[in-house]
Amino acid sequence: xxxxxxxxxxxxxxxxxxxxxxxxxxxxxxxxxxxxxxxxxxxxxxxxxxxxxxxxxxxxxxxxxxxxxxxxxxxxxxxxxxxxxxxxxxxxxxxxxxxxxxxxxxxxxxxxxxxxxxxxxxxxxxxxxxxxxxxxxxxxxxxxxxxxxxxxxxxxxxxxxxxxxxxxxxxxxxxxxxxxxxxxxxxxxxxxxxxxxxxxxxxxxxxxxxxxxxxxxxxxxxxxxxxxxxxxxxxxxxxxxxxxxxxxxxxxxxxxxxxxxxxxxxxxxxxxxxxxxxxxxxxxxxxxxxxxxxxxxxxxxxxxxxxxxxxxxxxxxxxxxxxxxxxxxxxxxxxxxxxx
Amino acid sequence: xxxxxxxxxxxxxxxxxxxxxxxxxxxxxxxxxxxxxxxxxxxxxxxxxxxxxxxxxxxxxxxxxxxxxxxxxxxxxxxxxxxxxxxxxxxxxxxxxxxxxxxxxxxxxxxxxxxxxxxxxxxxxxxxxxxxxxxxxxxxxxxxxxxxxxxxxxxxxxxxxxxxxxxxxxxxxxxxxxxxxxxxxxxxxxxxxxxxxxxxxxxxxxxxxxxxxxxxxxxxxxxxxxxxxxxxxxxxxxxxxxxxxxxxxxxxxxxxxxxxxxxxxxxxxxxxxxxxxxxxx
Numbered sequence: 001x002x003x004x005x006x007x008x009x010x011x012x013x014x015x016x017x018x019x020x021x022x023x024x025x026x027x028x029x030x031x032x033x034x035x036x037x038x039x040x041x042x043x044x045x046x047x048x049x050x051x052x053x054x055x056x057x058x059x060x061x062x063x064x065x066x067x068x069x070x071x072x073x074x075x076x077x078x079x080x081x082x083x084x085x086x087x088x089x090x091x092x093x094x095x096x097x098x099x100x101x102x103x104x105x106x107x108x109x110x111x112x113x114x115x116x117x118x119x120x121x122x123x124x125x126x127x128x129x130x131x132x133x134x135x136x137x138x139x140x141x142x143x144x145x146x147x148x149x150x151x152x153x154x155x156x157x158x159x160x161x162x163x164x165x166x167x168x169x170x171x172x173x174x175x176x177x178x179x180x181x182x183x184x185x186x187x188x189x190x191x192x193x194x195x196x197x198x199x200x201x202x203x204x205x206x207x208x209x210x211x212x213x214x215x216x217x218x219x220x221x222x223x224x225x226x227x228x229x230x231x232x233x234x235x236x237x238x239x240x241x242x243x244x245x246x247x248x249x250x251x252x253x254x255x256x257x258x259x260x261x262x263x264x265x266x267x268x269x270x271x272x273x274x275x276x277x278x279x280x281x282x283x284x285x286x287x288x289x290x291x292x293x294x295x296x297x298x299x300x301x302x303x304x305x306x307x308x309x310x311x312x313x314x315x316x317x318x319x320x321x322x323x324x325x326x327x328x329x330x331x332x333x334x335x336x337x338x339x340x
Numbered sequence: 341x342x343x344x345x346x347x348x349x350x351x352x353x354x355x356x357x358x359x360x361x362x363x364x365x366x367x368x369x370x371x372x373x374x375x376x377x378x379x380x381x382x383x384x385x386x387x388x389x390x391x392x393x394x395x396x397x398x399x400x401x402x403x404x405x406x407x408x409x410x411x412x413x414x415x416x417x418x419x420x421x422x423x424x425x426x427x428x429x430x431x432x433x434x435x436x437x438x439x440x441x442x443x444x445x446x447x448x449x450x451x452x453x454x455x456x457x458x459x460x461x462x463x464x465x466x467x468x469x470x471x472x473x474x475x476x477x478x479x480x481x482x483x484x485x486x487x488x489x490x491x492x493x494x495x496x497x498x499x500x501x502x503x504x505x506x507x508x509x510x511x512x513x514x515x516x517x518x519x520x521x522x523x524x525x526x527x528x529x530x531x532x533x534x535x536x537x538x539x540x541x542x543x544x545x546x547x548x549x550x551x552x553x554x555x556x557x558x559x560x561x562x563x564x565x566x567x568x569x570x571x572x573x574x575x576x577x578x579x580x581x582x583x584x585x586x587x588x589x590x591x592x593x594x595x596x597x598x599x600x601x602x603x604x605x606x607x608x609x610x611x612x613x614x615x616x617x618x619x620x621x
Binding site: 027151153280302 | 459460462463465466467468470471475476478555558559562564565575578579582585586588590593594597600601602604605608
């Protein structure tokens with residue numbers, strides 16, 4: 001890569017990072033107001049019913065809820081950016097530690113999900129577009145509708161019953177079923193590779209296979225549709241005809257010329273898919289008993305654990321923003337026009 | 341509206357669109373009928389507990405069997421249509437109403453308000469919609485209307501973005517200019533020309549919104565934060581039936597799941613074909 005290109009790439013990334021920061025700040029503000037403006041008094045959660053007003057007042061002042069709203073807002077922003085998210089009321093440990101402990105599971109699920117979604121959706125969609133008008137195309141279109149219309153909370157329990165309970169191929173719940181051994185990072189596959197622990201890797205894969213395939217198939221529906229549309233658009237272009245006229249093999253034209261150009265809008269759409277990915281992860285984590293951030297949030301909402309709710313939402317926001325920046329890098333890598 | 345000549349006719353649509361539209365409309369009508377006439381369609385009271393008829397497999401008496409406490413699954417599923425569509429109706433009308441007012445105002449007038457709204461809506465759109473709906477519904481409290489409101493909040497950013505972009509395309513159009521030349525104020529043009537032009541898009545968005553709303557409402561019910569028991573709601577019923585599923589009793593899970601599946605297919609076909617029709621306008 002030429003130096004000038006690299007400089008341009010850095011500029012693009014800087015601009016994108018700034019806009020991601022704006023997104024983060026706006027969403028943090030939204031979280032702050034949601035939690036404070038929406039009904040549901042935190043003080044009422046902490047005390048038994050029928051407690052005198054003086055006790056409630058005391059709790060409100062100890063939580064800083066009696067301060068003016070702009071002071072609370074400044075406190076909130078400061079604490080978020082200094083990484084201090086308070087202590088969970090329920091678990092009685094720091095929210096930050098809790099989320100960091102749970103985050104790897106969600107990231108593993110999300111990454112596997114996106115890989116499967118990419119494989120089924122984009123690769124399958126490209127082949128479907130190539131077979132425009134014949135039964136393979138219709139089969140793919142019907143399959144995408146099928147995957148789209150089956151919510152994960154239906155396919156999840158059903159597959160769980162079939163594969164785990166009935167046939168016993170795969171473990172029903174959890175992330176790993178054995179002792180992890182030496183913990184280096186919080187990510188099981190990385191640990192397994194670093195310690196050359198093949199059994200751990202297999203065990204982890206067998207646990208994660210079902211939830212991630214379900215997540216992947218669900219997402220692949222939207223991606224498949226988009227891929228067909230975009231691929232068909234690119235196929236009309238002159239350079240595809242040129243490539244075919246040069247005598248290149250069909251699949252080379254399809255993947256190197258057509259798909260590479262079609263990928264740009266697909267990757268853009270994938271950015272929004274990450275949000276859908278997290279939504280799906282929330283449900284799948286609770287079905288498959290994976291202790292990730294999603295199930296942490298669901299539990300925290302149930303117990304009205306305000307610092308924890310706030311903390312998981314803050315992490316979700318940062319996760320989404322980080323993903324959008326990563327996607328921009330991918331974007332620049334697949335499309336040289338962005339760099340120029 | 342005289343200037344918008346309707347170039348659309350049934351014959352001008354492609355065969356594919358016609359087929360998809362017919363199937364979608366058929367399925368949607370079926371669900372609408374289910375929702376309106378639940379009392380007549382359901383053979384049993386969905387809340388009636390028949391303790392001597394627990395977990396009966398599908399038979400002529402209970403065509404979808406009975407659930408863990410002895411309630412008729414078919415009746416619950418039929419009443420579930422009403423709950424799902426009611427939530428979807430609330431969510432879509434709020435989001436559509438907000439979108440069709442704020443979207444054109446921002447898109448047509450532009451300026452600082454537009455910039456601020458766009459940034460806020462873009463940010464909210466990047467946030468996982470289910471988590472947004474989940475959090476809001478927990479704070480609003482359970483119930484049908486509150487669930488609808490919570491889901492509508494997760495739609496508004498998307499509705500706003502699309503409707504705004506449609507109203508921006510109005511800016512250079514001749515009929516807008518001519519209305520201005522005729523002496524119409526900006527507000528008049530907005531009300532009489534820009535907003536009506538966004539109506540078709542809003543309709544398509546609403547049909548897409550119904551699909552998402554059905555999934556989201558059932559997801560919230562499944563997680564236990566939407567409609568509360570004993571209301572007949574698909575997601576809620578599936579989450580309850582999940583424990584019995586593990587011992588091989590499939591009917592209380594599969595049939596609500598099947599109804600979710602068919603309703604999503606139907607409304608999705610409808611919204612896809614409506615989108616294709618709208619592009620022809």
